[in-house]
Amino acid sequence: MSDSLALPITQFARQTAQEFGQQQSTPEKAQQVYLNTLAVCAVKNYFNLMDIPCNLEASDSWNPVIRLYADVADLVVTGIGRLECRPVLPQDLTCSLPPEVWLDRIGYVAVMIDESNYQARLLGFTTSVIEGDIILKQLQPLESLLAHLNEFRPAIASQSATDLGQWLQGIFEQGWQVVNDILQPSTPELAFNFRSAATTSTLDLETNSLQVQRAKLIQFQDNPEATPLVLIINLLKSEGDGQRMIGVQLRPVGNCLFLPANLVLKILDGQQTTFLEVQSRAVDNYIQLEFSGQPGEQFHLSLEQGEQVITEAFVM
Numbered sequence: 425m426s427d428s429l430a431l432p433i434t435q436f437a438r439q440t441a442q443e444f445g446q447q448q449s450t451p452e453k454a455q456q457v458y459l460n461t462l463a464v465c466a467v468k469n470y471f472n473l474m475d476i477p478c479n480l481e482a483s484d485s486w487n488p489v490i491r492l493y494a495d496v497a498d499l500v501v502t503g504i505g506r507l508e509c510r511p512v513l514p515q516d517l518t519c520s521l522p523p524e525v526w527l528d529r530i531g532y533v534a535v536m537i538d539e540s541n542y543q544a545r546l547l548g549f550t551t552s553v554i555e556g557d558i559i560l561k562q563l564q565p566l567e568s569l570l571a572h573l574n575e576f577r578p579a580i581a582s583q584s585a586t587d588l589g590q591w592l593q594g595i596f597e598q599g600w601q602v603v604n605d606i607l608q609p610s611t612p613e614l615a616f617n618f619r620s621a622a623t624t625s626t627l628d629l630e631t632n633s634l635q636v637q638r639a640k641l642i643q644f645q646d647n648p649e650a651t652p653l654v655l656i657i658n659l660l661k662s663e664g665d666g667q668r669m670i671g672v673q674l675r676p677v678g679n680c681l682f683l684p685a686n687l688v689l690k691i692l693d694g695q696q697t698t699f700l701e702v703q704s705r706a707v708d709n710y711i712q713l714e715f716s717g718q719p720g721e722q723f724h725l726s727l728e729q730g731e732q733v734i735t736e737a738f739v740m
Contacts, residue, residue, distance in 0.1 A: 427565035428536075429470065430545045437465035437544075447488060459511035460485055460497035463535035466544035467499055467509040470566075476573065477502040477698045479688065482730055485509075495522040498529070502690070502698070503726060503733045504576040505530040511537045512547070512560065519558040526556060528731075531572055534560055585737040588659050588668070589719060591636045600638040606654050606677060607639065634661045641677070644732040651680045655725075655736070668740050672725060673712045674704075683708045684729065691715060692724040 441461035445454040464485050471478050480486050483506070484496040498506040508529045512519045519534050532553060536545040548563025551572060586597055639656045658671035672691065676683050683704040689711055691700040700713045717723070717740045727734040 427567075428545050428547045429566055430543045431466050431469055433462060433537075433539070433542050433544050434465065434469065437462055437469075440465065444488075444491060448492070456495060457491055459537055460495070460509075462537050462544055463497050463509040463511040463533075464499050466535050466546060467507065467533055470546055471499075471501070474570065475697050477690075477692070477696070479728065481686075482688070482728065494524045496525060498525070500731065501530070501573060502728065503696075503735060504573060505731065508532045509535055510558065511535050514538055517560055519560060521553055521556045521558065523556065526553065530576070531569065532558060533569065534558055534563055585722065585739045587739050588657070588670070589739065591638065591659055592634060592661055596638060599640050600657075601640070603637050603639040603656055605639075606641060607675065635659065642727065642734055644729060644734065650729070651684050652677045653683075653727075655727075657738075667716055667718060669714065669716045670723075670738075670740070671712065671714045673710055674727070675710045681709060682706060683711065686729070687711070688726075688728040689713060690726040690728070692726060694722040696724060698726075 441458045444461050445458035448454040448457055464480075464483065468478055468480060479500040479502055482500040483498050484490045484494065485498050490496060497509045497511065499509055501507050506529050508521070508525045508531070510519050510521060510525075510532060512534050514536060516536075521532070525532075531549055531551045533549050534547040536547055538545060546566055547560055548565055549569035549572070550558060550563055586600070590596070636659045637656065639654050642653050642655050644650050654675050654677045656671075656673040656675065658673070660669040660671075662668070672689065674683065674687070674689055683706075685704060685706040687704040689702050689704075690698050691713055692698050700715055702711045702713055704711050719740055721740045723738050723740070725736040725738065
């Protein structure tokens with residue numbers, strides 16, 4: 425297939441696939457999981473080359489419990505959804521899909537596993553299946569996959585950005601409140617402390633700096649019973665060179681003392697490439713990221729829990 429792309433099967437992919445396969449109860453299930461894992465790793469490596477952010481740990485294929493009873497080879501594409509990465513062998517003309525992957529997928533990629541040549545070949549892509557089968561010669565080229573993913577991105581790219589420069593002038597968008605109006609004043613460790621908490625800060629807090637804090641309530645729409653959260657932005661401006669330090673903090677509110685586990689907070693640059701990331705544990709009462717930039721620079725904040733994603737756009 426001239427439009428396909430061959431990638432090497434990496435040592436990490438092989439070792440991970442063997443490890444996952446050895447956890448299964450039968451040789452047949454072990455082989456299924458082994459091939460599924462190789463396919464997922466191949467697509468993940470391709471997306472790494474294309475600077476498309478993914479979350480392996482949030483994928484069902486990376487969940488040891490789900491692997492035991494389901495035939496899944498999904499990869500969570502950050503902010504978009506689950507892409508199914510189905511393995512096929514060199515002699516295959518079709519790819520059969522198990523019922524558990526017919527729904528909740530943004531598309532399907534067929535990956536030919538050629539272990540004799542240590543290659544995983546991405547054959548193509550389709551957005552839908554007929555009666556659970558993919559006819560390999562009818563697959564769309566990989567360029568169609570990229571175009572399909574980009575259809576999901578304008579909502580982020582065109583999202584109204586919060587202008588942090590206006591905050592320095594006392595102008596705040598609707599929804600951003602004084603921190604203590606949302607959190608109880610007695611909340612421990614409320615204030616950011618760049619001098620002690622951020623070793624990367626280059627700003628001198630003792631002289632010629634301006635600091636502004638605001639908070640915003642956020643909640644995943646698909647899960648109204650989830651822990652209510654508050655997003656706190658701390659903006660610090662140096663009067664000398666105009667550099668701005670941004671602190672992003674996420675906390676539970678109400679009667680909740682701790683964040684839910686596996687909550688992922690990311691900072692993405694203007695090209696929506698992740699450059700900072702932190703994941704919560706069940707014992708965390710907050711998570712925090714800090715970074716610096718220049719006026720006018722854009723960044724996005726992404727909050728992920730499983731398949732659910734909340735994004736916020738900002739201009740420094």
